[in-house]
Amino acid sequence: MNDGPRLFSILRQGPYLIASVHTALDDSQLVRFQNDLVERIGSDRARGVVIDVAALDVLDSFASRTLRDMAEMARLRGAVTVIVGIQPDVAFAMVQLGMDTGRVVTALDLEEGLAELDRGARDPTAQRP
Amino acid sequence: MVSGEPVESGAGDRGSADVAALIPLVRRIVASRVPDPATADDLVQETLTRVLAAAGRVEPGLLEPYAIVTARNTVASMWRDQDRQRRHQHRVVDLRPPQAPDEDVLAREDRTAVAEALTRLSDRERTTLLAHEVSGQDTRSLAAELGSTAGAVAAQLNRTRARLRVEYLLVSERAEPPTERCRPVLLAISGGDRRRQREVDAARHMLECDLCARLSEPLMGRGRSRDDAVRVAVRTDADVVAARQAAREVATRLGFSATDVTLIATAVSEMTRNIVRFADSGEVVVAELQEPRTGISIVARDAGPGIPDVEQALQDGYSTYRGLGLGLPGARRLMDEFAVVSEIGRGTTVTMTRWRGEA
Structure with missing residues (x-):
């Protein structure tokens, strides 16, 4: 399950982690992504995470749930998560599929995502519902 | 070589007389190419027969060049035959195994x-x-x-x-x-x-x-070669990605919009995952439809345990594993036509179709 090259990268940027997906991931690669990220949040003492999913061709129910779980796990580890780069077609498909993604914070791109984290860091009371 | 004889007699006689005059010429041409006198003789006879048969059709003045060409062709075709025989000689051996008693x-x-x-x-x-x-x-x-x-x-x-x-x-x-x-x-x-x-x-x-x-x-096994369907055998997680990429390719080729392609790929992803999760193996067949309109048909088939209550499985939020319970109902929303056939212990087949909008 955890063999083969990594198809994602997790880079540190100040107090934040930038996790980018490089290509379409299958389910086990997504799970590996989730595990690695949660681990890195602890080892890097990250306060915020930006997950860039621009390279995902499809965000189906499993991928959506995994992202939601990642955000929730990160929150429990003390980090805020912003998901960026959801393509317009993918967003359309997610809505059509009936995905409930309300609790996850999103931003258009990496820049917006980092700005969002900065805003959250300045005003810790502005927690997402 | 046109003979100087007067030509009062019938056309046939004239022809044979002319051809007889050509014999030394034909003999010379063939002999210069074929050393074996017996074979050469056969070829001369064959050439003369052909020239004689054609004499009525050929202009009198052109009979000589006709004979020359015919002689050469006859020799050439003999060489060709010999060559072919040499190349195919091994085939004469009967390689079939001896007949079994039954x-x-x-x-x-x-x-x-x-x-x-x-x-x-x-x-x-x-x-x-x-x-x-x-x-x-x-x-x-x-x-x-x-x-x-x-x-x-x-x-x-x-x-x-x-x-x-x-x-x-x-x-x-x-x-x-x-x-x-x-x-x-x-x-x-x-x-x-x-x-x-x-x-x-x-x-x-x-x-x-x-x-x-x-x-x-x-x-x-018949007629599969002209199949315009793409088959993806499904066993592992990686096949989910392969299946949805196959669907993506077919849909793109059929001229679906980028949004539709993603919708189709998402639906395929859901159905293929169900195969991996619930049945050991199965297949996804992506086919082009031209009748009554351009469309894409996807059949996800497995021989797994089957779905006990299809109606219930089509309800939002129904999930037997820790999923969102969106698989079947979600995919149904993404496609134009959607049918689930399942039998306990025999397997499940999901057939879904999406028609291309008039672009």
Whole structure:
């Protein structure tokens, strides 16, 4: 399950982690992504995470749930998560599929995502519902 | 070499006289190419026969060049024949294994089965088929006799052959189809007619009927080469990505918009994941549809445990694992047509279609 090259990268940027997906991931690669990220949040003492999913061709129910779980796990580890780069077609498909993604914070791109984290860091009371 | 003799006699006499005058020339040409005198003699005779046969057609003044060319051609074709024989000599060896003792019995059984299958065709079908296959009558003359067109006769012959294959298999299996749906399904498969297969819902029937599942195998091999369907065998997570990429490619080729392509890929992803999760293996078949409109058809098929309550599984939020319970209902929302057929212990087939919008 955890063999083969990594198809994602997790880079540190100040107090934040930038996790980018490089290509379409299958389910086990997504799970590996989730595990690695949660681990890195602890080892890097990250306060915020930006997950860039621009390279995902499809965000189906499993991928959506995994992202939601990642955000929730990160929150429990003390980090805020912003998901960026959801393509317009993918967003359309997610809505059509009936995905409930309300609790996850999103931003258009990496820049917006980092700005969002900065805003959250300045005003810790502005927690997402 | 035109002879100086007067030419009062008939055309035939004149021809043979002229040809006789050409003998030394022909002999010289052939001898210069073929050393063996006996072979050379044969070739001279052959050349002269040809020239003589053509003498009536050839202008008198041109008989000499005609003879020269004929002589050369005759020699050349002998060389060609020799060469061909040398190259194919190894084929003369009979490489078939010696006959096994039961071969005769099997052949006899086979003949009986074919004969029995033939009796099950209608008289008209049988007569036409035998006239074409055994007597070698072509479709055009058959069409004239039947008051039809050659194309229609060919199509009819194809249907007859498809039926003969089915009947032959039934006879040799000594099986009687258990349901009245079996024959139409087997016929559609045998004929390789995918539209008909969809009409009779062949895929579903094969999941339900052991006999048809077995008989369809030898029939399936036919006509697959011109298949415009993409098959993805599904076993692991990685196949989920492969299946949705196959669907993406077909949909893009068919001219679906980028948004539609993503919708289709998402639906395929959901259905393929179900195969990986609930059944050990299965397949996803992505096919192009041209009738009645351009569209894409996706069949996700497995031989897994089946879904106990399809209606319930189609409800939002129903999930047997820790999923969102969006698989089936979500995919249904993404596609234009969606059908689930499932039988406990036999498997599940999801058929979904999306039509291309008028762009």
